[in-house]
Amino acid sequence: MSAQGPSDPDVAVETGSQVPPAEPVRRAEPEPEPESRWHRALREVATGNAIISVLAVVLALIVGAIMIAFTDERVQAASGYFFARPGDTFVAIWESVSGAYSAFFQGSIYNFRRPDFAAGIRPLTETLTFATPLIAAGLGVALAFRVGMFNIGGRGQMLMASAAAGWVAFSFDLPFGVHMFVALLAGLLAGALWAGIAGLLKARTGAHEVIVTIMLNYVALYLVTWMLRTPGLLQAPGSNNPKTPPMKDTAIFPAILGDGYNLHFGFLLAIASVVLVWWILDRSSLGFQFRAVGENPNAARVAGINVKAMYVYAMLISGALIGLAGVSQVLGTVTTGFSSGIDAGIGFDAITVALLGRSTPWGVLAAGILFGAFKAGGFAMQAAEGVPIDIVLVVQSLIVLFIAAPPLVRAIFRLPAPGSASRRPRPNVTKEVEPK
Amino acid sequence: MTTATQHNAAAPQEPALARTVVVSWKAPIAFGVITVLAAILFLVAGQGGEAVFRISAAGDALQLPEIVLDATVVAWTSTILLLAITVASALLVRSERKVPVWLMAVFAVVFLIGFLTWAAAGARTNVIPVAGLLAGALSLSVPLIFGSLSGVISERVGVINIAIEGQLLAGAFTSAVVATATGNPYAGLLAAGVAGVLVSFVLAAFAIKYFVDQVIVGVVLNVLVLGLTSFFFSQVLAPNATTLNSPPRFERIPIPILSEIPLIGPTFFRQTIIVYLMYVAVAAVYIGLFHTKWGLRLRAVGEHPQAADTVGINVTGTRFWNVSLAGAIAGLGGAFFTLGSVGAFNKEMTAGAGFIALAAVIFGQWDPIKATLAALLFGFASNLQNTLGVIGSPVPSEFMLMLPYVVTIFAVAGLVGKVRGPAAAGKPYIKA
Numbered sequence: 001m002s003a004q005g006p007s008d009p010d011v012a013v014e015t016g017s018q019v020p021p022a023e024p025v026r027r028a029e030p031e032p033e034p035e036s037r038w039h040r041a042l043r044e045v046a047t048g049n050a051i052i053s054v055l056a057v058v059l060a061l062i063v064g065a066i067m068i069a070f071t072d073e074r075v076q077a078a079s080g081y082f083f084a085r086p087g088d089t090f091v092a093i094w095e096s097v098s099g100a101y102s103a104f105f106q107g108s109i110y111n112f113r114r115p116d117f118a119a120g121i122r123p124l125t126e127t128l129t130f131a132t133p134l135i136a137a138g139l140g141v142a143l144a145f146r147v148g149m150f151n152i153g154g155r156g157q158m159l160m161a162s163a164a165a166g167w168v169a170f171s172f173d174l175p176f177g178v179h180m181f182v183a184l185l186a187g188l189l190a191g192a193l194w195a196g197i198a199g200l201l202k203a204r205t206g207a208h209e210v211i212v213t214i215m216l217n218y219v220a221l222y223l224v225t226w227m228l229r230t231p232g233l234l235q236a237p238g239s240n241n242p243k244t245p246p247m248k249d250t251a252i253f254p255a256i257l258g259d260g261y262n263l264h265f266g267f268l269l270a271i272a273s274v275v276l277v278w279w280i281l282d283r284s285s286l287g288f289q290f291r292a293v294g295e296n297p298n299a300a301r302v303a304g305i306n307v308k309a310m311y312v313y314a315m316l317i318s319g320a321l322i323g324l325a326g327v328s329q330v331l332g333t334v335t336t337g338f339s340s341g342i343d344a345g346i347g348f349d350a351i352t353v354a355l356l357g358r359s360t361p362w363g364v365l366a367a368g369i370l371f372g373a374f375k376a377g378g379f380a381m382q383a384a385e386g387v388p389i390d391i392v393l394v395v396q397s398l399i400v401l402f403i404a405a406p407p408l409v410r411a412i413f414r415l416p417a418p419g420s421a422s423r424r425p426r427p428n429v430t431k432e433v434e435p436k
Numbered sequence: 437m438t439t440a441t442q443h444n445a446a447a448p449q450e451p452a453l454a455r456t457v458v459v460s461w462k463a464p465i466a467f468g469v470i471t472v473l474a475a476i477l478f479l480v481a482g483q484g485g486e487a488v489f490r491i492s493a494a495g496d497a498l499q500l501p502e503i504v505l506d507a508t509v510v511a512w513t514s515t516i517l518l519l520a521i522t523v524a525s526a527l528l529v530r531s532e533r534k535v536p537v538w539l540m541a542v543f544a545v546v547f548l549i550g551f552l553t554w555a556a557a558g559a560r561t562n563v564i565p566v567a568g569l570l571a572g573a574l575s576l577s578v579p580l581i582f583g584s585l586s587g588v589i590s591e592r593v594g595v596i597n598i599a600i601e602g603q604l605l606a607g608a609f610t611s612a613v614v615a616t617a618t619g620n621p622y623a624g625l626l627a628a629g630v631a632g633v634l635v636s637f638v639l640a641a642f643a644i645k646y647f648v649d650q651v652i653v654g655v656v657l658n659v660l661v662l663g664l665t666s667f668f669f670s671q672v673l674a675p676n677a678t679t680l681n682s683p684p685r686f687e688r689i690p691i692p693i694l695s696e697i698p699l700i701g702p703t704f705f706r707q708t709i710i711v712y713l714m715y716v717a718v719a720a721v722y723i724g725l726f727h728t729k730w731g732l733r734l735r736a737v738g739e740h741p742q743a744a745d746t747v748g749i750n751v752t753g754t755r756f757w758n759v760s761l762a763g764a765i766a767g768l769g770g771a772f773f774t775l776g777s778v779g780a781f782n783k784e785m786t787a788g789a790g791f792i793a794l795a796a797v798i799f800g801q802w803d804p805i806k807a808t809l810a811a812l813l814f815g816f817a818s819n820l821q822n823t824l825g826v827i828g829s830p831v832p833s834e835f836m837l838m839l840p841y842v843v844t845i846f847a848v849a850g851l852v853g854k855v856r857g858p859a860a861a862g863k864p865y866i867k868a
Contacts, residue, residue, distance in 0.1 A: 071671035150651065152791065205462055207849040211795040214788075215841040215848075226834035352659055355652045388670035390783075393663025397656045401638075404653070405646035 055409050056402035064395045065097040068387055072096035100385045107380020108373040118260070123376060125263040129333060131372025133158075133325035133346045135270040138353030138364040139277050140195075140321030144209075145359040146281060147314035148294040153198060153213025154322050154347025156220030157191040161323030162342045163224050163234060164190035166244050166330040169251035170337075179250040184269075184327050191323020192316045194220060199315025203308035209315070217347070225340045236337060244337040253332040266328030271365070273321055278361040280317070290314055322347065356400045371396060463535040466850025467522040467543060474518055474547055478511035478554050487556035488563045491699055500698050507557030514550030518543065552820075555836075561827045569823045570703040570816075575777060577815025578714055579604055579786070582769025583793025584800065584807040585721050586632075590762035591802055592725065593755050594738035594860040598654025599639050601790025602661035603763050606631040607770020609665040612781035613673070615683035621775045624683055625710070625768065628775075632767020633760050635661060640759040644752055647864040658790070666783045673781060681780050686710060710768065710776045717765060721804040734758055738858035741865040751865045766790075799848060802857055814840060 069075050078085075078092040106112065108127050114120040137154050144151035151157075165187030174182060194216060201207040227233040228242040236245035253265035281287040292300040293310045301307045329342050353371055357363030378392035402409050410416070487510070489503040521543045525535045556562045583600040590597035607628035615624025639657055642648040673681040686708035695705040725731035733754060736744040741751045773785050792814050800807030817840025824836050 067667060071668070201845070201849045205849040207845070208798045211798050211848050212845055214791050214795050215845045218841040219838050219845075222834040222838040226832050230832075348659075351655050355649075355655065388667050390663045390666035390670060393659050394667060395663075397660035397663060400652065400656045401642065401648075401660070404648040404656075405642055407646055408642075 051415070052406045052409050053403055055413055055415075056399050059402050059409065059412065060395045060398035061101070063398055064391055065101070067391060067394065068097050068100050069093040096385070100381050100387045103384035104377035104381045107384075108377030122261060123380070125257060125261045126376040127369065127373040128267050129262045129264070129372070130375040131369045132264075132267045132270045132328050132332065134349055134353050134371050134375075135365055135368030136266075136273055136328060137322045137325035137346050137350030138357060138368050139270075139273055139361060140318040140325070141350045142354035142357060142359040142361070142364050143277055143281070143290070143321065144314055144318040145354055146294045147290045147310060148297065149199075149202070149209050149311065149314060149318075151195060151198070151213055151315070151318050151322070152210060152348075152351065153195060153216050153319075154325075154350045155343050155345075156213070156217040156347070157194045157319045157322040158326035158329070158343040158347050159220045159224045159340070160194040161187040161191035161326030162330045162338060163227060165323075165327040166247065166338060167234060169247040169331060170245045172251075173248070174250060176250045179248065180253065180265075180331065183251045183331060184324075187327035187330075188320040188323045191326060192320040195315045195319025195322065196312060199312040202315075203311045209311075221340060228340055241339075243339045246337045247331060247335045251331060252335050253328065262333070264328070264332035266324075266332040269324060269328065270368075273324060274361045274365045277321070277364075281361065286313065322350065325350070352396060352400055356403065370399075461529055462850045463540070464522060464526040464529055466846050467518070467525055469850075470543075470547060470846065471515070471518040471522050474550060475515050478515055478550055482507060482511045482554055483558050485557035486562055487553040489552075489556075490563055490565045491567065502563075505553050507553055510550060510553040514546050514553075517546045518550070521546070555824050556827065563827065564823065567699055567702045569819060570699070571706070572822065573812070573816035573819040574703055575707065575711065575772075575815075576819050577812045578711055578772045578776065579769040579789050580793045580796060580811035580814055581714055581718065581808050582772070583766050583790055584796040584811045585717055585804055586762040586766035586769070587794055587797035588800075588802055588804050588807050589721060589725075589734070589765070590636075590759050591797065591861045592738045592858050593734045593758040593762075594741060594858060594863070594865070595640065595643050595755055595759050596650040596654060596862045597639065597759070597762060598651055598794065599635055599657040599661075599790075600766050600793050601786055601788070602654075602658040603632040603635045603766035604770035604773070604786045604790050604793075605658075605661050605665055605784075606635050607767035608773040608785055609668070609770075609781050610767075611771035612683045612774040613680055615775055616680055619684060621684050621686050624775050625771050628767040628771035629764040630767070632763040632765070632770065634763070635767075636760045636763025639763070640756045643759075643864065644755050647866065650862050650864075662784065665781075669781060669783050677780070683774055683779065685779050686775050708776050710772045713768065717768075718804060718808050721765075725804060735858070737865075738860055741860050741863075745865075745867065751867070755865070766793075769793075795844065798857070799844065814844070816840075817843065 072092065074092040075089065075096055078088040082089050107123050109124050111120050111123050114122070137158065140157075141151050141154060165183045168183040168186045169179070172179065172182070195213070197216060198207075198209045198212040201212050202209045224234070225242065228235055228244065231237065234244050235241075236243055255261060255264050256268060257263050279287075281290065289300065289305045289310055290313075292303065292305055293307050293314075297307050300310075325346055326343065329344070329346075330338050334342060349371060353364055353367045356367035356370070357365070374392045374396055378389040381387045381391075382389045485507045487505050487507055489505070491500040491503065521539060525539060528535055552564055556564045583604055586603060587597050587600055610631035611621075611624035611628035613624075614627035615621045618624070635657060639650075639653050642653040643650045669681075688706055688708055689712070690701075691705040695701040697705075723731075725734065733744065733749050736747075737749060737751050737754045744754075745751050770786070774781050778785065793811060796807050796810035796814060799810040821833070821836040821839070825833055
């Protein structure tokens, strides 16, 4: 590039190719232009990233099937006389596994036993309902990851957001719409401030955000537990249970598919958040600074970025997103009043969602929907076949592990590695010429 | 001659160098905040009365008298002392000197005595069994200490270990099953170590062989172990509780002579074998890390793997086996949940202890002794809440429960500040 002389160095840098200086820059499409999104997507499918993902899911489901089969009582009974009638064992394995997985499918995607499409598709809307807080909280964790921070404080942030939004939602009388908006805002603010403490402490004193967010989880849990059992704060009047009164109708998220479905307005908010986070990270100057700090805080500081401010902003936004998960729980999913278990482990699930989504907004959307399906299907499987829902955790974590290690999946399925033309001569060399 | 002239030339610069000592106002500010809180708590919300500290346990050979303190006197004394320490630290910082660690310790002890007196005086029964409080604190700290030792070793060798929770849980599950099946708690203890190693194998294989982000593997392993243990608990253990999930518990073994020392004896020397194993582990890890070839190599691999590789240390192997060792230690800690305290496995019985241990690792600045002290702090705080819950405390129990975590935040923000872990932790080593 430096060989081109003083004619126009900027152009050369921009195209990154050996364009002769005399030629105009925008010629009829030279080949080294950055490839389009479709090209990249096609290439990724071709080199096997999509295949790896599918195979990872398949592998995880196989492990799940083995676990279901081995702990099934019918299988155990039939295997007692395996050598007398081996067929019985295989039939029992098939029945237990297929029963569990068909219950899983019918609980998460489409129920064939319902007469019409409107009722049959209901499980899919359940999946999206379960996915809503996972997407929102996953976005929060992912955004913090991109700035190089690990926000384990999802539980505390969700609890604070739920408490704030719930308090506004059941104790104020406001017109429809305004009430919902104020409650939503209160929840987002509470989540943002709770996470902001960790960001501020990291920026001002260097306190490690992992410690602070873990500690804030417990502080929030006990604070909310205390408020829930104290009359006049969050406890329902005239009750001794640590539970709030039901939310007022004016504050509840409307059902977006009609009253027959649980899917609520929160899902649209979660989708909007995906777009917003994508815009922040990929299109805004703030997002550029976020990513720069995440890649290398020292380089970012040298480049003039206010690293400490980025930590605070990132935690505020992250907390607000996780707060949205809490708000969607209290205003959308559990509107009859909540207790201290309102976070339902979503704060920790969100970490897995963010990891599976590779900390990108669209990846988080897909991972959130997948995990929502696992939750919806898991409950159906537990109800129909008696398989504990904990197996969902196993399958989920195996999927993330397998997707994170493509060489392992390739080795299991004996797939060729991308660009591994030089694979063949290797065995001949290594065995014979052993140094030392 | 030449050295003398150089010395003379350098002499005028010395004051300039001395003036660049970094002083931090964090400690005085943290002291000040805590002092104000203490003043409000002790003086405004105090009700007077007496607090009784029972030093000796009932069965001790050597009985010490109970210490009776008047709450009002202690409230004023401790507040004034706290204020004095705050002012002293502020003066120290103003004169550009560091706040010594012993001053922080004195501050903590004074605050604690003031707090205990205040809490006991306002309670239903104003007797604080000090020996029981400390002994209980130690046993609550045991899994935390094992977990933090695991974290220290693993991160010192360059692999971030978020999977402590999973290692503890795997250890708890396996020790319960094996100890029940064999009827021998020692077999259970051994099995717990093996289970921890298995979890570590997965962590090591993914992090070292497949270069997967170590945080991802750690978080996912926690979920995986939680799912596996909960699944098998519901499917297998719960229906067959007598044959699979009723392990024998370790007996308390009083060490002769040592266990008769007042206060120290019942706290440290009337414990189960796991606790004694913990003393050995802490000492072994400390000496091993800083005074042996093994530790030097381990730390070299964690700080600068390329340099270690250049001098002939097998980076991958060192990492793999030390991460496995870390898993074994955490697994032993997991056995404490079943064989040492509760007696039977239950779903999610570690309840976030692994994350607290992780916090202790960072709080303790990746040093085995400091991490142990941090873990002891957490254990003490949780047991303090238990004790105050038993005697009936004047404030809502939730605030007692919250206290250790709030104190940790203050301590991390105010006293510890920016910590720096091993340089290569979290980075896979790809040999060029």
